[in-house]
Amino acid sequence: MFQSFEVTARPEQGPPRLKALRAEIGRAGLDGFLVPRADAHQGEYVAPRDDRLAWLTGFTGSAGFCAALRDVAGVFIDGRYRTQVKAQVAKDFTPVPWPEVSLADWLKDQLPQGGEVGFDPWLHTPGQLASIEDGLRGSGITLRAVENLVDRVWPDQPAAPMGKVQAHPMEHAGESHAAKRARLAEGLRAAGHRAALITLPDSHNWLLNIRGQDIPRNPVAHGFAVLRDDGRVDLFMAAAKLAEVEAHLGEEVTQRDPEALPDYLQALEGPVRVEQQSVPVALADLLGERAVWGEDPCALPKACKNAAEIAGAAAAHLRDGAAVVELLAWLDAQPPGSVTETQVVRHLEALRRRDPALRDISFETIAGTGPNGAIMHYRVTEETDSVLQDGHLLVLDSGGQYLDGTTDITRTVAIGTPGAEARAAFTRVLSGMIAMSRLRWPQGLAGRDIEMLGRLPLWMAGQDFDHGLGHGVGAYLSVHEGPQRLSRMSHVPLQPGMILSNEPGYYREGVFGIRIENLLVVQEAAALPGGDAHRKMLEWRSLTYVPIDRRLIDLPGLSPEARDWLNSYHRDVAEKIGPRVSQAAKLWLDAATAPL
DSSP: OOOOOOOOOOGGGHHHHHHHHHHHHHHTTOSEEEEESOOTTOOSSOOGGGOHHHHHHOOOOSSOEEEEESSOEEEEEOGGGTTHHHHHSOTTEEEEETTTSOHHHHHHHHOTTOEEEEEOTTSOOHHHHHHHHHHHTTTTEEEEEOOOHHHHHOTTOOOOOOOOOEEOOHHHHOSOHHHHHHHHHHHHHHHTOSEEEEOOHHHHHHHTTEEOOSBTTBOOOOOEEEEETTSOEEEESOGGGGTTSHHHHOTTEEEEOGGGHHHHHHHOOSOEEEOTTTSOHHHHHHHGGGEEEOOOTTHHHHHSOOHHHHHHHHHHHHHHHHHHHHHHHHHHTSOTTSOBHHHHHHHHHHHHTTSTTEEEESSOOEEEEGGGGGSTTOOOOTTTOOBOOTTOEEEEEEOEEETTEEOOEEEEEEOSSOOHHHHHHHHHHHHHHHHHHHOEEETTOBHHHHGGGGTHHHHTTTOOOSSOSEEEOOSSSOSSEEEEEESTTOOSBOOTTOEEEEOOEEEETTTEEEEOBEEEEEEEOOOOTTSOTTOOEEEEEEOOOOOOOGGGOOGGGSOHHHHHHHHHHHHHHHHHHGGGSOHHHHHHHHHHTOOO
């Protein structure tokens, strides 16, 4: 299987590791050391070698950091992980609600007399550092760049990943890397920049139409790239990784030893564009005044998918939807109390594996029943595996990495007879999800301008959820992709071709969880009679086609417009997915998509 259920970190492992780290902190003459969940490339996902936060603390979430001081260690986590962290860290670590409590404010409370805190300059960005130092001004607390102290005390730290790189076929990429390089180089010249340093693996992998194996669940290869204003690229990636793509890359892409990057940057003529929130401090310092803050030149072009990428995503979602429907039909036939979370995960992966285009799952499948469903990023293990009981809700969040697209879908399923409170909350979540799906909006609005629509039904009931409404998704790339988001923090205008998730939820700690997620693509909306002729409007087109559990809907709580949308959506599901599933699943699908 792609997914395993082994326990990868235990709370009791943290205290001795923290003690060893504190010994190194003392030897370095420091008062503390920062341990982010980040690597030198600043992507969301890290290779096992770089998973220092989990190794030290036991916390396995995808975001957060630890500030380890001599007598206290804070684990900073956002709202997605405040339930999860309680079960994963020992009492030696103190969970800190972040960003409500900033690192600077916490340090000032813990070090009132001042002090010196170390950080690895390869794992922090100038933007992060400036924010912390600004908050520490006048406190007597300073930050000092040092070599990584966790690496000194991690005896069996895994080796750096060396997965083979493969070419991403033109039929799926939709544009040659020569054309991409020329297009982006023109933008550099227009801005007066001689080059751009690209640190995010999914950015330069997209640029060069390559895919890798260095990050679990995300088909990317680690490395750094420098795009020149004439379209040439210097790719700092181990030659052994690139053995199979030399001809694909061609003469205008030069492979260079990653160890040569510092000397190369010191000699590089500027101005050099770097993204303040993703370049490591170590590399920004080498560039000095030649560095010009700017957007990653790949970010927006990568986010706005071309016709081939959208077609690939749509095709992958239909095949993936058929696998999920087969799973839901099978699950409905199992009596409550007879199936466990791991059995659901195994069966779904087996169904997805029937597709020869599948290369991996796109993240560890979340299958949380009952109280486990309230852990937003729950990962089932051999020790937490729970039985699906009558009255439970099952949150099933999963996806696949296919050669033609990346999928991500969540359905909440009733096991047996659901309770009235759960049905009422589910209906509010569904109402928000439908409201966003139906939305038309003026071109130029960002995620922060519209995301409240997906929360409004919950807000009106005094409820909410502590994660974004939606994230960007790559084209056989990272399942979480920026810069587009449906988030109150996202200021990037939504544009045609962007793929985002629409996933409102609700979580009652210790009782149940609810989340419903479809992937949507932004497209231009047709003009309406009486509308402003001069005003361009955008709308969504669904990529995901899987039934939404009708048994969990409290019909009086669903507006007529929402009911019409759901009936129309279910007709589309039946039409698109019905011919792709077994006869038994087709019978289930017909019932699951019957009109309300």
